[in-house]
Amino acid sequence: MSISIRFGRIEDTEAIMQFMDRHWRRGHILSRCRDLLLYEFAERERINFALAWRNDRLVGLFGFIKYNRRPIPDLAGSLWKVTETEKSPLLGMKLRQFVIDNVPHRFFSAPGAGPQTKPIYQVIGMNWARMSHWFMLNQEMDKLDFRLAKFDGDLPISQKKESVVGRWSVRKVEDDKELKRFPFEKFDNTLPFKDAEYVRHRFFNYPIYDYQVWHVQGGHGQALYVTRLANHGDACALRMVDYYGDEECLPAVGTALHQQMRNSCAEYVDFVSFGFPQALMSEAGFLELDLDDESIIIPNYFEPFERRNVPVYCVFDPVPNGFEFRMCKADGDQDRPNSK
Amino acid sequence: MGRDKMNIERELCKLVAKAANLPPTEIDPKDNIFEEGWIDSLGLYRLLLEAERELGIKLPEGALLDNRVSTVAGLADLFQQEKE
Numbered sequence: 001m002s003i004s005i006r007f008g009r010i011e012d013t014e015a016i017m018q019f020m021d022r023h024w025r026r027g028h029i030l031s032r033c034r035d036l037l038l039y040e041f042a043e044r045e046r047i048n049f050a051l052a053w054r055n056d057r058l059v060g061l062f063g064f065i066k067y068n069r070r071p072i073p074d075l076a077g078s079l080w081k082v083t084e085t086e087k088s089p090l091l092g093m094k095l096r097q098f099v100i101d102n103v104p105h106r107f108f109s110a111p112g113a114g115p116q117t118k119p120i121y122q123v124i125g126m127n128w129a130r131m132s133h134w135f136m137l138n139q140e141m142d143k144l145d146f147r148l149a150k151f152d153g154d155l156p157i158s159q160k161k162e163s164v165v166g167r168w169s170v171r172k173v174e175d176d177k178e179l180k181r182f183p184f185e186k187f188d189n190t191l192p193f194k195d196a197e198y199v200r201h202r203f204f205n206y207p208i209y210d211y212q213v214w215h216v217q218g219g220h221g222q223a224l225y226v227t228r229l230a231n232h233g234d235a236c237a238l239r240m241v242d243y244y245g246d247e248e249c250l251p252a253v254g255t256a257l258h259q260q261m262r263n264s265c266a267e268y269v270d271f272v273s274f275g276f277p278q279a280l281m282s283e284a285g286f287l288e289l290d291l292d293d294e295s296i297i298i299p300n301y302f303e304p305f306e307r308r309n310v311p312v313y314c315v316f317d318p319v320p321n322g323f324e325f326r327m328c329k330a331d332g333d334q335d336r337p338n339s340k
Numbered sequence: 341m342g343r344d345k346m347n348i349e350r351e352l353c354k355l356v357a358k359a360a361n362l363p364p365t366e367i368d369p370k371d372n373i374f375e376e377g378w379i380d381s382l383g384l385y386r387l388l389l390e391a392e393r394e395l396g397i398k399l400p401e402g403a404l405l406d407n408r409v410s411t412v413a414g415l416a417d418l419f420q421q422e423k424e
Contacts, residue, residue, distance in 0.1 A: 082381075089374040090381050093404050119385035123392075124401045 003059070003088050005098045008049035012058075013037060016049060019058045024081045029337050039207055040065065040333060041078075050098040052082070052091055059086045062095035064103060065332055067192040074192035075103060076332030077110035077315075093120070107191045109316035111274075111327050112334045121315045131312045131327060134286035135270040135298045136254070138261050147235040148267050150297040150307060158285040168218035168252035176204040182215065182224060187245060191316070191325045194244055199224065202330065203242070208337050211241070216253050221246030225253055226330065229264055232305040238266040241330035243273070247280055254284025270298055272312050274327040303338045344423065349416040351394055355387050356412055369412035384409065391415075397423050 008016060013034055021031035030037050041048045041063060052060035063078030077099075082092045100108065113121070113128065121128045135149075136158050143155055173179065179196040187193065203211040203226050211228050223245025229236050238261045243253070257269045271286065278288070289298050291311045300310040312329075319325045329335050349369050357364040360378035373379045379387060392398050397419050408414025 087374070089410060090384070090404060092381060097405055116382060119382065119389050123385045123388050123399075123404065 003052050003054055003091065003094075005050055005052050005095060007102070008041075008047035008051050008061075010038070010042060010045055010047055012049075012051060013047060015058045016047065016051070016061060019061060020079065020081070023083050024079065025338075027339065029339055030079075036207060036336075040336070049079075050095045050102075052086075052088075052095055054086070054088075059083050059088075060091050060095050062092070062099055063333065064099050067198055067331075068195040069197050070106075070193075070195070072104045072106050074107045074109070075099075075105040076192070077108065078333040093124075106193075107317050107323075109192060109314060109325070109327060109332070111312065111314040111329070111332045113313045113315045115311075115313060117315070118313075126315050126317060127319075128313065128315050129274055130291070131272050131274040131314055131329075132276070132281075133270060133272050133289040133291060133298060133300065133309070133312070134276075134281055135268050135289055136258065136261070136285045136287065137268045138266060140262060141267065146267050148232055148237055148299050148305075148307070152295040156287055156296060158282075158287050168216060168249070168255075170214060170216045170252060170256040173213040173215050173224070176200040178215075182222070182245075189323045190244070191319060191323050192331070199226075199244075209335070214253075214256070216245075216249045216256065218249065218252055221248040223247070223249040223253070227257070227260065227269075228335075229266065230302045232299075232302055236264065236266050237299070237302075238264055238269045239329065239335075240269060240271040241335045242328045243271070243276070243326070244328075247277065250276070250280040251283040251285075254286065258285060268298060270300075272300060272329040274314055275325050342420075345416050345420045348395060348419045348423075349412060352387075352391060352412045352415050352419075355390055355394070359383050359387055367412060369416065371412075372410045373412065374410055388415075391419065395419055395423075 017031045017037060020028060048064050050062045051058055060082035062080045065076040065078055066073040067076065080092060118128050137155055143151060179199055184195050203213050209228050211226050214225050216223050223243060225240055226242040227238055227240050230239050261269045289296060289309060291309050297307055297309055299307050314327045316325055353364045353367040353369060356373055356378055357367050388399060399418055399422055403418050406418060408417050
């Protein structure tokens with residue numbers, strides 16, 4: 001019997017959850033929490049997966065997430081898995097191609113790509129890159145007080161010379177209705193393009209994590225950035241998971257993050273991302289973690305907590321002239337819980 | 341078969357043999373490389389990257405969905421076609 005590929009429907013939800021539990025990650029929250037799966041992937045009567053069926057058996061899937069509500073949105077790839085026993089060669093590629101051919105989109109990218117997927121993306125002409133892991137430490141803490149981060153030598157000190165104050169305002173966006181005032185359309189040449197609905201759904205209404213959305217403005221620039229606290233035991237880290245807007249605001253964001261880190265007694269602030277200019281990140285006070293060196297450990301996994309550096313990879317379409325590609329930790333299906 | 345295609349086929353046989361840890365003479369270009377267990381999907385991508393480098397020919401993305409990728413002879417067809 002041949003394979004058939006079609007979009008997922010809401011009534012396929014149970015089959016998708018069972019498939020993920022058996023063939024992807026046993027016990028993962030998405031295979032146990034129907035509401036979360038639907039929150040992330042449902043779109044009206046459809047659940048945003050391409051599904052491959054052999055007879056009535058689900059043998060592969062490829063998920064996708066839209067970054068905006070435009071008719072031709074930017075797209076993120078998500079869960080991608082074919083059963084180990086499936087003999088149909090290149091079924092995974094056929095699933096991906098089904099989405100590429102049937103979901104109109106402007107730009108495709110995916111954070112959290114497995115290292116093993118590198119040759120796949122290289123063959124099809126996509127970019128494959130390691131994301132940067134930026135961090136700044138709470139300099140009010142003594143080296144011995146760090147329980148999450150770890151250093152063999154002295155505490156690494158950022159080069160931030162002075163606080164950026166004065167003409168900048170940084171405030172928490174308390175109500176998603178305020179997003180209407182943010183000029184999302186101004187950033188049309190940022191890939192992926194995000195809109196107010198994306199921010200509302202992804203951060204304001206997210207059912208599990210408690211995200212804080214911040215607005216920074218000054219001069220001719222403004223931006224949104226998003227943070228959350230990640231805890232392990234009685235220690236915590238402040239994680240910036242998204243940044244969207246004018247990058248000239250980054251130094252002011254650095255100052256604000258420093259303050260927020262101190263206020264929450266976090267050990268460090270970090271930001272896993274790709275594409276942000278090194279000079280501005282340094283000016284903001286961030287240091288770039290050397291992921292090949294274990295003398296400084298800035299943990300990235302908290303569920304369960306792992307005290308090690310973790311490289312994160314992303315893939316993306318060739319970037320057209322006049323566009324800028326920026327990838328953040330919470331893009332696509334990343335920065336979500338693994339267990340419940 | 342033209343000389344070009346023969347050379348391409350020979351090169352691909354070598355690469356498949358290397359991936360399968362077999363002597364190149366064991367590779368019949370008409371056999372299905374997946375069914376013979378010589379290579380899996382991921383192995384195919386690695387092989388194609390190496391073949392593209394060795395042959396100096398880049399296959400278009402759509403080629404991966406062509407049924408001919410299942411045999412060395414078919415792959416040689418695809419590379420030859422792209423070369424022309």
